[in-house]
Amino acid sequence: MAVDLLIRNATLPDGRRGQDIASTAGRIIGVEPGIAAEAGRVIDARGRLLAPPFVDAHFHMDATLSLGRPRLNRSGTLLEGIALWGELKPIQTVEEIVERALRYCDLAVSQGILAIRSHVDVCDDALKGVEALVDVRTRVAPYLDLQLVGFPQDGLFRSPTAEANLLRALDMGVDVVGGIPHFERTMAEGARSVVRLCEIAAERGLRMDLHCDETDDPMSRHVETLAAEVQRRGLGGRVAASHLTSMHSMDNYYVSKLIPLMAEAGLAAIANPLINILIQGRHDTYPKRRGQTRVRELCDAGLPVAFGADCVMDPWYSLGAADMLEVAAMGLHVGQLSSPADMAWCFDAVTAIPAEIMGLEGYGIRPGAQADMVLLQARDPVEAIRMKAVRLAVIRRGQVIAETPERVTRLALPGRPERLDPADYAPVETGEG
Incomplete structure (x- = not known):
């Protein structure tokens, strides 16, 4: 043979x-x-x-590697990052978005990432990010699977043209319906946006991935609406709720109702450890909340839960290296996922589980x-x-x-080995569980 x-x-x-x-x-x-x-x-x-290969199920490629343009996020906060992105969108060109994205894909491939789901802002009426990333998706297809989410980043209803732009983006070939219900002006508007986005996904037969309750406010409960609407429309198995940071602040009794509802609806969850723990809890003194959603409880309920990188050197996050092992390590630490089974699961959370959430063929x-x-x-x-x-x-x-x-x-140490391979410094296996 x-x-x-x-x-x-x-x-x-x-x-x-x-x-x-x-x-x-x-x-x-x-x-x-x-x-x-x-x-x-x-x-x-x-x-x-x-x-x-590693799979990043939550990223923002239209902003990546833009650090310092037009200025730095001096406070490091989510709100300044949003304001900075608003300053960058009008001045960036399609060509520079393409170039930054291609450079990031080079880095991602070098780190073993061969599939990325990227949210792309559709609140720019020119849809420069959509035009750029649809082009990039074609260019990188021989070596990387790029899945695009139409993301009305300023709110489906809060931004006057967001819904029309989202529909245009889907017509241009964007793969997934996105949203950000907690960023609408009121809780009622947020819930209404969830219903409308589910309607669009059902009509078009598309997957969904919503930025859902990315806040420290325990009363931000749009994932409950999402779960109910997904179940009502039979969308289970193709809908992900990303971030879910409000769940780290919710009382346990409410969560005991919420998580079974999410599991019953067939939702997936995507946490973003690096960004969640850096951005959340900024209004806290001490004790400070960890910022990551209830990963263990969601897993125990049978939901597919993945870790995403979210950002690399952009208005919201000045660090990052396209390293999904760094993402897994951070999720492990902040989630206190330290049993042997939990630590092995963290590897799945950046490989097999996000591949399942994205629906990758032949993985x-x-x-x-x-x-x-x-x-x-x-x-x-x-x-x-x-x-x-x-x-x-x-x-x-x-x-x-x-x-x-x-x-x-x-090494040049008296009486010690000349060659040090980090893997040689693991404990000797004893055969004990």
């Missing part, structure tokens, strides 16, 4: 070791030990972790799946998070599209 790519002696996220993975014509055709095949390229994984390491993979300098998912593991090889449709040398330190 002849194949295009053969990866030998890999460890998979489910714990299987010594696995060979063969692919041809962009698809995986075999996953088992000791595959006998001639290959155009052979990679010896040396027992390291081979995972499906995973199994025969018949797309040959999209990332080889990490780690021996298991928890070690990958702990070490922010180097992406040794990023593979798209069976072709290596990015490579990074392994991280090894040369």
Whole structure:
């Protein structure tokens, strides 16, 4: 048998070791030990972790890498970020949005991200962001899946032309219906926007992803309206509620009603640890609220819950490196997800779970799946998070599209090893659970 790519002696996220993975014509055709095949390229994984690619289910690519234009967010707050974005939109061009987005996609690929769901603001009547990112989506399609959400960032009803612009954006090829009900002028207007957005998604047969209750106000409860409307219209399985930070401030009795309602409706949830914990709780002195939604409770109720990066070097967030392992690590820490099972789940929250939420076809390491993979300098998912593991090889449709040398330190210490591989400093396995 002849194949295009053969990866030998890999460890998979489910714990299987010594696995060979063969692919041809962009698809995986075999996953088992000791595959006998001639290959155009052979990679010896040396027992390291081979995972499906990272997936970022919540991002803002129309703003990324715009840090400092036209000025910096000096306070670091959400409100100044919104004001700054309002200053940037009129002066940026389609060409610069395209260039920034392409540069970010380069960075994302180098970090093993091969699928991104990006919200794109539709409150600019010129729809420059939509025009730019539809173009970018075509350009990057050979190496990255880009899913676009039409996002009326100033409010579907608060912005006079937002609804018409959203419909225009969907006609231009935007994939997903977005919204921000808590940013409307009143709770009633927010609830009405949820109903209208669900109506649009149902009419067009599209997925939905709403910025929902991204606030410290425990009375911001638009996700309740969303869950009820999704259930009423039969939209379950294709609707995500992003952020949900108000849930960290809600009383437990109300949440005991809310989460089962969300599960019954078939909602998914997307938390954004880096941004949520930095932006939220700004009115608190001490104690300060953590800002992340109730990840564990949502997971325990059976909802698909993913972690997103949200922002990288833009009006709202001056940091970021397209590193979904950093996102997973932050979500792990702030959510106190420290059991072995929880830590492994955090890896799923930036790989398999967001792939499910986005409806990616052929995702995973199994025969018949797309040959999209990332080889990490780690021996298991928890070690990958702990070490922010180097992406040794990023593979798209069976072709290596990015490579990074392994991280090894040369030491000059009397009586100590000359070579230090971070993975060698994990505890010795005892076989105990």
